[in-house]
């Protein structure tokens with residue numbers, strides 16, 4: 001058991017060490033195209049996002065063209081090619097949420113955070129994204145903060161919610 005007073009060394013991990021870890025992961029899964037999505041998930045978990053350089057590294061290991069890896073990364077909304085903020089706020093724009101004010105929520109968040117969907121604040125604290133239905137239609141409009149669902153969100157109360165993060 002690690003000592004509770006020990007500090008985590010993750011923050012000190014160099015990019016080189018992170019690449020080594022990803023190489024090990026690729027070896028563990030098997031350097032095959034069928035494992036690409038799992039490998040991308042792990043790589044995003046390690047780096048926080050999938051830079052073009054990282055995509056090239058994975059493409060080389062799997063002997064795939066970069067365009068193929070890039071195509072997968074940009075197809076799935078949960079992959080990010082830019083660093084994300086500490087808090088990712090996802091606003092549902094599925095039909096129920098849209099009808100009940102989802103667009104107003106986006107507009108209010110744009111005002112408060114001064115960023116648009118797909119962007120991150122300069123202090124790297126918040127990222128904003130738009131989502132499809134997250135299964136809370138009965139209590140729309142809904143948003144997520146780092147995956148946690150907040151239901152019946154009121155645009156006027158967003159400032160408080162953000163201030164408390």
Ligand code: FES
Pocket residue numbers: 092093094095096097098132133134135136137138140141142
């Ligand atoms: S439409 Fe937003 S939760 Fe379903």
